[in-house]
Amino acid sequence: MESTVRVAVQGEIGSNSDRAVQQMLPGAQVVPCESFTAAFDAIHDGQADLALIPVENSSAGRVADPHLLLPGSDLHIIGEHFLPIHFDLVAIPEATFETIQTVRSHVHAFGQCSQLMREREWRRHVSADTAGAAREVALLKDPSIAALAPVGTAERFGLKVLRSHVEDSAQNATRFVLLSPKSTITDTKPAITTLLFRVRNVPAALYKCLGGFATNSVNITKLESYQLGGTFFASQFYIDIDGHVEDTSVQLALEELEFFVTDLKILGCYPAHPYRGNLDEPSCERHRERA
Numbered sequence: 001m002e003s004t005v006r007v008a009v010q011g012e013i014g015s016n017s018d019r020a021v022q023q024m025l026p027g028a029q030v031v032p033c034e035s036f037t038a039a040f041d042a043i044h045d046g047q048a049d050l051a052l053i054p055v056e057n058s059s060a061g062r063v064a065d066p067h068l069l070l071p072g073s074d075l076h077i078i079g080e081h082f083l084p085i086h087f088d089l090v091a092i093p094e095a096t097f098e099t100i101q102t103v104r105s106h107v108h109a110f111g112q113c114s115q116l117m118r119e120r121e122w123r124r125h126v127s128a129d130t131a132g133a134a135r136e137v138a139l140l141k142d143p144s145i146a147a148l149a150p151v152g153t154a155e156r157f158g159l160k161v162l163r164s165h166v167e168d169s170a171q172n173a174t175r176f177v178l179l180s181p182k183s184t185i186t187d188t189k190p191a192i193t194t195l196l197f198r199v200r201n202v203p204a205a206l207y208k209c210l211g212g213f214a215t216n217s218v219n220i221t222k223l224e225s226y227q228l229g230g231t232f233f234a235s236q237f238y239i240d241i242d243g244h245v246e247d248t249s250v251q252l253a254l255e256e257l258e259f260f261v262t263d264l265k266i267l268g269c270y271p272a273h274p275y276r277g278n279l280d281e282p283s284c285e286r287h288r289e290r291a
Contacts, residue, residue, distance in 0.1 A: 006031050007178075008039040008048035011106075011129030016085055016150050018131070020176045021052050024081040034128055036065040040073050043181055051075070051179040056222075057085070058173045060111030067224055070179075070267070071236065077194050077268030078186075079178035082275035086172070087113055089162045090134055090154040095143040097162055104133040105148035113148050116166045122146075134159060173275070177268075188271040191244040192221070195254075197261040198228075198236045205260050206237070212256025213241065216249040238267075245269045 008031040009017035021030050031048040033039040042048040053066045087109060091100065102123040103110075109130050110117060117124065127133035127147075134149035138157040146162060154161045199205040213220055222240035243250040245266060258264060 004029065005050060006048045008033050008042035008051040010034075010036045010039045010053065012131040012135065014131035014134075014150065014153055014156055015129045016083060016174065017052060017054065017129070017176070019150060020054075020081050020083045020174075023083065024052065024079070024176070024178065036069060040069050040075065040179075043075065043179065049180075050078075052081070052176050053179060054108075054174045054176050056175050057108060057112060058171060059167065059169050060108050062224070063108060066177075067238065068226070071196055071226060071238070073179070075179040075181060076183040077177045077270055078180045078182075078184045079270045080192065080273050081176045081178070082173050082273050083176060084171075084173050085112060085167060086151050086165050087130070087148045087167050088151055088154055088164050089116070089146050089166050090149050090157075090159040091137060091146040091162055092141055092143055093158075093160050095146065095160070095162065099143040100146045100162070101144040103146050103148060104136055106130050106133065109133075109148045112168060112172055113166050115168045116163075131156075178270075183266075183268070185245065185269045186271050189244055190242065190272040190276075191269055192272045193241050193243055193245050193250060193269045194267040195239050195241070195257075195264065196236070196267050197257070197264040200260055200262060201235075202260070208260045209237075209257055212253040215256075216253040218243050218249050218253045236263075242272070 006029045007021050007025060009021060010033055011017045012032050018030050021028055031042055033042055039051045043051055054063045055066050056062050100122060102125055104125040104127045106129050107126045110124055127136060130149050131153055133147040134153045134157050137145050137147045138159055199209060219242040220239055221242060224238040226236040228236050
């Protein structure tokens with residue numbers, strides 16, 4: 001990947017999304033965006049070449065907005081990255097644990113640091129992103145306000161760390177997907193293939209859709225449903241599978257799938273990140289050292 005590539009992210013410089021870009025695409029130009037919609041639009045408007053977007057966290061679960069935006073975006077997944085996530089509780093130098101009354105951060109950060117927030121019963125203020133929350137604390141200069149921010153953010157804004165690694169789990173990690181306006185099928189294996197489809201209006205349609213993956217020993221690692229047309233009928237699905245589209249087992253599974261679905265679309269076939277091989281390990285120390 002050329003070092004001059006422009007990558008849109010939701011959040012400011014210093015946010016976890018920014019850190020993910022620097023790990024995945026060293027030297028890339030980060031294009032900060034206020035919202036996920038703005039990050040998607042940055043590609044369509046020519047302000048960015050790619051976007052790196054978080055889609056799920058091991059502690060807090062799915063990131064809702066990207067899942068809603070992706071099906072209609074005409075963008076393709078060309079890569080993934082797993083970023084170990086660690087948070088510091090930061091505040092101005094005069095602050096102490098006893099002075100804190102309110103904590104600022106991204107809504108997903110609160111879900112990843114829920115134990116601390118329950119213990120202290122602090123008020124929550126949702127900010128646009130984690131680095132932005134730290135910047136707000138520095139500007140407000142109020143000893144009653146702290147932020148949940150990425151490791152290293154305190155020094156950047158002249159703040160102090162009240163407590164480090166306040167996330168609920170030491171194995172906390174976020175999965176990002178790299179989006180491009182051009183479809184690129186990887187030659188690299190192992191690979192992940194992402195599919196989007198609508199089920200036909202027949203009994204047990206979803207059961208029949210997934211049966212082909214089971215009979216052909218294709219592992220489904222993610223399954224999401226979407227409501228369409230303002231109804232409560234979940235008739236569109238997003239799935240990630242272990243395997244390359246050219247694998248015989250995957251091709252056979254897709255042949256069975258096509259009998260029961262409409263609008264089948266391959267959103268991407270891209271290299272599986274090495275982190276996937278460590279998801280069952282009891283410790284992520286190696287990944288923490290790289291973070």
